[in-house]
Amino acid sequence: MSEIDKIISLNLNNLDLAKLKEISEHADTLKQFEEWKKLPILYELALEELQNKIKLIQAEWELTDGFSPIEHIKTRLKDPKSMIEKLVRKGLDTTVDNIFEHIHDIAGMRIVCAFVQDIYRMFNHLQQREDIKIIEIKDYIANPKSNGYQSLHVIVAVPLVLMEGKRWVKVEIQMRTLAMDFWASLEHIIFYKYDKQVPAHIVHELTEAAKAADELDLKMLNLRKEVLSLDDSVTPPPPYVRKESTN
Numbered sequence: 001m002s003e004i005d006k007i008i009s010l011n012l013n014n015l016d017l018a019k020l021k022e023i024s025e026h027a028d029t030l031k032q033f034e035e036w037k038k039l040p041i042l043y044e045l046a047l048e049e050l051q052n053k054i055k056l057i058q059a060e061w062e063l064t065d066g067f068s069p070i071e072h073i074k075t076r077l078k079d080p081k082s083m084i085e086k087l088v089r090k091g092l093d094t095t096v097d098n099i100f101e102h103i104h105d106i107a108g109m110r111i112v113c114a115f116v117q118d119i120y121r122m123f124n125h126l127q128q129r130e131d132i133k134i135i136e137i138k139d140y141i142a143n144p145k146s147n148g149y150q151s152l153h154v155i156v157a158v159p160l161v162l163m164e165g166k167r168w169v170k171v172e173i174q175m176r177t178l179a180m181d182f183w184a185s186l187e188h189i190i191f192y193k194y195d196k197q198v199p200a201h202i203v204h205e206l207t208e209a210a211k212a213a214d215e216l217d218l219k220m221l222n223l224r225k226e227v228l229s230l231d232d233s234v235t236p237p238p239p240y241v242r243k244e245s246t247n
Helices: 003-009 016-064 081-088 096-102 116-128 178-193 200-229
Strands: 070-077 107-113 133-139 152-162 165-177
Touching: 016 070, 016 107, 016 152, 016 165, 081 096, 096 116, 107 116, 107 178, 116 152, 116 178, 116 200, 165 200, 178 200
Parallel strands: 107 165
Antiparallel strands: 070 107, 133 152, 152 165
């Protein structure tokens, strides 16, 4: 017999306060269990919703410009264990409400573009949309990390229209160029290989490689500008001026 069946089968008129408290605790446990089951589904739906929006943007750009600045898109979901560990590190109770409120990177999307200019063009478009809320921005392109890591991190909220009403679910978007993505993948492999205890000379080489990737991005951007200027039928994207790093 399920917990719900046990509760229904009891005669509430003959119960003492202790038994009523036990029933209440069972009901709360069942409710929490249902919320935990629903959690990954909501974030998966939010990712699908956001991915559909991005695909529509791609299609529109291909129609207007003749090409899409987006090279590819990847998505991922954190597992429940990672969610709980992050709440514990933050010193918070392991509740579904705390996850929705305090954990922003459960659902993740990586958008890889050809050029830095395309990243900011995409970001500017997202800012103007009414069906996406910008929650937080971390610009590691304008201000790279000390090891050379570059990416534009944006926390957005995507609306899901549910039977219970509209619910805004957060998704972390990381936007990089192809060169930045290649560098980040290599760095991840190296840090995993050395269990995060990377020798100083390899860290130095990684930083130098990040600078080289940055230079490659700029060279390829200038090359694209020159090619597009030869074709009057293609409208070049708005100019991009790189900000100087404050690090």
